[in-house]
Amino acid sequence: MIETLTYEFPATQSVEHRSHVGVVASGNCEILLEPSSDQRSAVVVRTSVSGFDGTWQAVLGRFFARNPVAVAIEINDFGATPAVVALRLEQALESAQ
Amino acid sequence: MTALLLTESFAERGARERARALLDAQSFRELIGPFERIASPYLAAQGVVPQSDDGTVVARGTIGGVRACVVATDGRFLGGSIGEIGGSKIAGALELARRDAERGTPTRMVLALDTGGIRLQEANLGILAVSEICDAIVALRDLMPVVAVIAGRVGVYGGLSLSTALCSEIIVSEGARVGLNGPDVVETESGIEEMDSSDRPLIWRVTGGRQRFAQGFASELVSDDVPAIRAAVERAFEAPRELGPLVAQPFPDPRLDLEAFLRAMEIEP
Amino acid sequence: MSASVRGRVWLERLTGGARPIGGLPPSVLAADASIDGHAVRAIAVVPDLNGRFARARNGEMGIDEGFGVAAAVRGTPADSAILAIVDVPGQAFGTREEAVGLQRALAASTAAYIRARRGGHPVLTLVVGKAISGAFLAHGLQGGWIGALDVGDIEIHVMSEAAVARVTRMERDDLIRVAKEIPATARDIRTFATFGAIDRIFSVGDPDAPSDAEVNEVVRALAEVLRTPELGRRNPVDRLNAPAALQTRTLARRVRSALQAQWDA
Numbered sequence: 217m218i219e220t221l222t223y224e225f226p227a228t229q230s231v232e233h234r235s236h237v238g239v240v241a242s243g244n245c246e247i248l249l250e251p252s253s254d255q256r257s258a259v260v261v262r263t264s265v266s267g268f269d270g271t272w273q274a275v276l277g278r279f280f281a282r283n284p285v286a287v288a289i290e291i292n293d294f295g296a297t298p299a300v301v302a303l304r305l306e307q308a309l310e311s312a313q
Numbered sequence: 314m315t316a317l318l319l320t321e322s323f324a325e326r327g328a329r330e331r332a333r334a335l336l337d338a339q340s341f342r343e344l345i346g347p348f349e350r351i352a353s354p355y356l357a358a359q360g361v362v363p364q365s366d367d368g369t370v371v372a373r374g375t376i377g378g379v380r381a382c383v384v385a386t387d388g389r390f391l392g393g394s395i396g397e398i399g400g401s402k403i404a405g406a407l408e409l410a411r412r413d414a415e416r417g418t419p420t421r422m423v424l425a426l427d428t429g430g431i432r433l434q435e436a437n438l439g440i441l442a443v444s445e446i447c448d449a450i451v452a453l454r455d456l457m458p459v460v461a462v463i464a465g466r467v468g469v470y471g472g473l474s475l476s477t478a479l480c481s482e483i484i485v486s487e488g489a490r491v492g493l494n495g496p497d498v499v500e501t502e503s504g505i506e507e508m509d510s511s512d513r514p515l516i517w518r519v520t521g522g523r524q525r526f527a528q529g530f531a532s533e534l535v536s537d538d539v540p541a542i543r544a545a546v547e548r549a550f551e552a553p554r555e556l557g558p559l560v561a562q563p564f565p566d567p568r569l570d571l572e573a574f575l576r577a578m579e580i581e582p
Numbered sequence: 583m584s585a586s587v588r589g590r591v592w593l594e595r596l597t598g599g600a601r602p603i604g605g606l607p608p609s610v611l612a613a614d615a616s617i618d619g620h621a622v623r624a625i626a627v628v629p630d631l632n633g634r635f636a637r638a639r640n641g642e643m644g645i646d647e648g649f650g651v652a653a654a655v656r657g658t659p660a661d662s663a664i665l666a667i668v669d670v671p672g673q674a675f676g677t678r679e680e681a682v683g684l685q686r687a688l689a690a691s692t693a694a695y696i697r698a699r700r701g702g703h704p705v706l707t708l709v710v711g712k713a714i715s716g717a718f719l720a721h722g723l724q725g726g727w728i729g730a731l732d733v734g735d736i737e738i739h740v741m742s743e744a745a746v747a748r749v750t751r752m753e754r755d756d757l758i759r760v761a762k763e764i765p766a767t768a769r770d771i772r773t774f775a776t777f778g779a780i781d782r783i784f785s786v787g788d789p790d791a792p793s794d795a796e797v798n799e800v801v802r803a804l805a806e807v808l809r810t811p812e813l814g815r816r817n818p819v820d821r822l823n824a825p826a827a828l829q830t831r832t833l834a835r836r837v838r839s840a841l842q843a844q845w846d847a
Contacts, residue, residue, distance in 0.1 A: 217360035236347045239327055240364040241389035248347060248365055264362050292362045344844040351837060355764050359750070371841065397766070401837035408819065408838070409845050431715075433750055435766040436740040437774055440715070442834065444723040445818040447689075451696040452817075472719055472740070478689030493684040493716055494675050501745045502675035503637055519681045528683055571634065571682070578681050 219266040223259040223276050227252070227286035235312040238304045245296040249308040252286045263293035271298060279305045287312070323464045324488055324537045328387035331425050332372040334539045335383045335462065335546055340374030345402065353396050355435045364390045369399030371406050373420075377547045380413070381421035382406050386428045388467035394432035395473060400442025407449035407459075414456040421550050422453060424480065425462040429495060430471015443472040447479055454481045458553040463489045464535065464542055468520070470495045478530070481556055482549035484542065485522035485531040492520040518578050532556055585629030585640050588711045588790055589669040593626040595797045596665065596708075596804070603654070609633055609641070610650035614662065618805030621662035622706075625654045627670055627721055637676030643717035644674035648687025651721055655694035663704040663808055666695070668722035669711025672742065688720035695724035704814025706807055708800065709771070709780075710789055715740045726816040727807050729782040729800070730771050733789045738774045765830070778827025781813075 234250040252258065257280055261272055275298045289308070296304070323331060333341045345351055347365035356363045368390035372383050384403050386393040395403070403424065413420040431439035453459050461480040463469050468490030469477050475493065477483060485491065494502075496510035509515065518524060526534035532554045533545045572582040590611060597615035606612060609630035614623050629641040638644025643651075658664055673684060699705040707725030714737060722728070730736060739746075747754055761768040765776060775783060782803055786796045807813045822831050822838075 218357050218362060234348060236365070239387060239389045240362050240391075244389070246347075246364055248350075250348070262357075262362050264360060290365075292364060294362055342847060345837065345840050349840065351833070351840070354833075355766055358763055359752075359760055359767075373845065373847070397831075397833050398837055401834040402841065404819065405838040405841040409841060431740045433741060433746050433767070435764070436746075437738065437768065437777055438766045438831070438834070440719065440723070440738075440740055441777060441779055441818070441821065441831075444719060447692050447719065448696050448724065448818045451693055452700065455700075472716055474685035475688045475692060475716055475719055478685045479693055491685065492680045493673055493688060494680060497748070498741065498745050499675045499677065499680065501748050502672070502742060507637070507675070508677045508680075515677070519677060525683070530683055530686060571678075575678055575681060580677055580681055582678070 217264070219263050221261040221263070221269055221272055223273060225257045225276065225280035226284060227255055227257045227280070228284045229286065231285050231287055231309065231312040233312050235308045237307045237311065240292045240294045242294055243296055243300065245291050245293040245301060245304055247304050247308045248290040249312050250288045251312070252288045254286055257285065257287050257289065259289045259291065261291045261293060265293070265295045275301050278302070283309055285309065321539050322537050323539050323542050324466050324486070327389065328368070328370040328385035328427070332370050332383040332385040335423055335425060335543060336372060336374030336376060336381060337378065342373045344371040344373060351398055353398055353435065355396065359434045361391065361434060367396065367398035368393060369402045371402050376421045376423070377550065379421050379550070380418065381423065382410060383423045383425055385425040388427035388465045391432060393428035393465070393467050394430060395428055395439050395442060396432035396435040397438035397442060400439055400446060404442060404445040404449050407446065407453050411449065411453045411456065414453065419457050423460045423462060423546060424477070426469050426473055426477060427465025427467045428469055428471070428473045429467055430473055440472065443476060446476045450476060450479045454479070458482050458550055460484065460546055460549045462542060462546065463491060463522070464537060465489060482553055483531040483556060484533045484535055484545045484549065485525055486535050486537050486542070487522045488537050489522040490516070490520040491522070491525045491530065585631065586669050586711055589626035589628045589641065589667050591790060592667050592708065592710045593624050595792065596667070596801065597624050606654055607633070607646040607650040609638070609647050610654055612654040614659065617801060617808060620805065620808040621659060622665050622808070623654070623658045623662050624665040624667060625651060626667040627651065635674060635676060635678055637679060638674035641670060642672050642674045643670055643688055643720050644679050645682050645684060645687045648684070648691045648720055652690035652694040655691065655698050658698060658703055663706060663811070663814055664698055665804065666705065666707045666722045666725055668707060668709045668713050668718065670714060670717035670721055671712045672714040673716040688716050691720045692724060699724060699726055699815055699817070702815065704808065704811045706804060706814050709736060711736060713738045714742070724818065726814040727781050728779055729784060729803060730780050731789050732771065732783045732785045736771045737769045738771060739769045776826055777830050778821045778824030
């Protein structure tokens with residue numbers, strides 16, 4: 217029913233603060249972002265919509281290619297579109313810097 | 314221009330931003346924030362992704378320069394429904410406010426509710442939590458005002474409408490709705506001839522903020538505007554009106570001409 | 583659905599057929615009696631097929647029932663305990679009720695019970711039938727001590743199964759499966775008791791026609807509670823420390839201790 221996906225990306229930059237954006241509402245997602253001391257980023261996605269592993273990989277890959285930040289990210293998703301996810305990631309990063 | 318107007322809307326904001334908006338500038342401090350990850354353990358098995366704050370935000374700060382606490386529920390997450398965690402946040406905050414009042418260091422308590430009621434996915438724990446909330450509201454209002462703000466998109470329904478009715482000051486917005494049973498619940502339980510949940514004019518006539526204010530359920534009617542709501546909250550503490558009739562209402566209520574009342578609302582008596 | 587007689591039966595048996603007090607709507611029965619030398623006002627919500635609100639004729643908590651129970655509770659003699667007898671299939675689901683303001687009617691009885699209990703009256707509750715949702719919140723759940731009959735058709739929940747299915751978009755079979763996995767969604771009295779809110783469960787053969795022995799067992803239990811009035815004055819939050827709640831309500835306690843720790847910066 218609920219799918220949990222995990223991803224890792226290399227990282228070279230750091231962020232100052234943790235940040236929290238979004239909400240678990242239809243077509244939306246909640247993101248918790250925390251600075252990490254590792255040279256990589258770890259992402260955990262919990263979603264009620266299964267079968268979009270590749271889409272998540274692509275959205276997250278694009279984000280970390282642009283922003284190679286060392287963070288731990290938790291995403292609680294209720295069917296957010298890739299565009300909404302990308303927006304939330306940018307918002308989370310912006311308020312973490 | 315649109316953006317400027319939106320920043321003043323209360324209903325457009327999430328629970329955290331609503332709490333921030335009601336507290337004095339720069340005074341917001343969240344308790345049990347999302348990074349503590351006290352989230353519902355009951356939802357995943359029912360196919361629902363939990364939210365890290367369980368949809369209920371507790372914030373301390375000041376209102377009018379006085380110690381305060383705002384508890385806000387987020388109508389966007391599962392309809393703002395109240396389960397064990399959210400319910401315990403509300404009840405626990407009320408209990409601490411009562412303790413403060415007894416100690417002579419009062420904490421102004423505001424419940425900014427936006428909720429469809431008890432969360433069905435944890436029903437038994439929700440109903441117990443609401444019984445604790447009701448008790449704590451009455452215990453606190455014996456010592457100081459307990460202020461409810463109903464100005465969200467969901468409004469207040471279910472067990473929480475009952476709790477809200479116990480508050481001594483109730484501020485409703487024109488865009489909020491208040492009722493015990495949501496329209497679709499009435500339709501499911503009693504049939505479409507009893508209530509057509511798609512009949513929006515009927516629902517607004519029956520449960521809309523303007524109507525609830527006219528009935529004397531609320532102490533203030535406000536527009537969806539943060540400064541107006543903040544001012545109403547401050548007034549509620551400075552010059553409380555104490556919605557008293559609820560607790561001491563005589564039976565049968567001699568003021569209620571049921572037939573005339575219903576006809577005025579275009580409902581067949 | 584045939585109207586339940588259970589609330590009336592238990593009220594009459596437990597009060598020894600005392601004459602109901604006047605001034606209440608026909609759907610609210612209240613009688614003053616003595617149990618083991620202790621004064622008790624028993625209150626039940628019962629069906630009234632001629633009630634002025636059509637959706638509250640089968641024992642539901644409606645406008646008249648909420649304000650009626652509130653009046654009965656507020657009128658309790660100073661030295662008397664209160665016994666709420668609960669067989670409420672739900673609150674009234676009606677447009678007229680909502681228009682008048684059903685939340686206020688149910689808040690009125692809720693507040694009356696709270697004020698009575700906090701004012702020193704022991705408040706005891708006996709669940710003999712359904713105890714659904716807002717109706718239970720408004721009549722019974724504010725009791726300091728709660729007993730219940732152990733019968734299969736007793737149901738405690740916030741909504742009927744049909745409404746739950748509609749709102750959660752789950753099939754009935756799924757709901758039954760989930761209830762086994764997640765006790766918080768169950769509807770039976772034994773599971774509800776695991777959360778620490780039920781102090782005593784009584785076995786009974788036919789809850790609509792209890793034997794003298796079955797009634798006497800309940801009377802003995804009530805008498806025992808009345809001898810220790812603090813039991814009937816416990817507040818809902820005290821249930822968190824009930825033995826049964828120690829394993830099941832850990833989150834409610836954890837939230838409170840976290841709030842307390844963070845309350846003053």
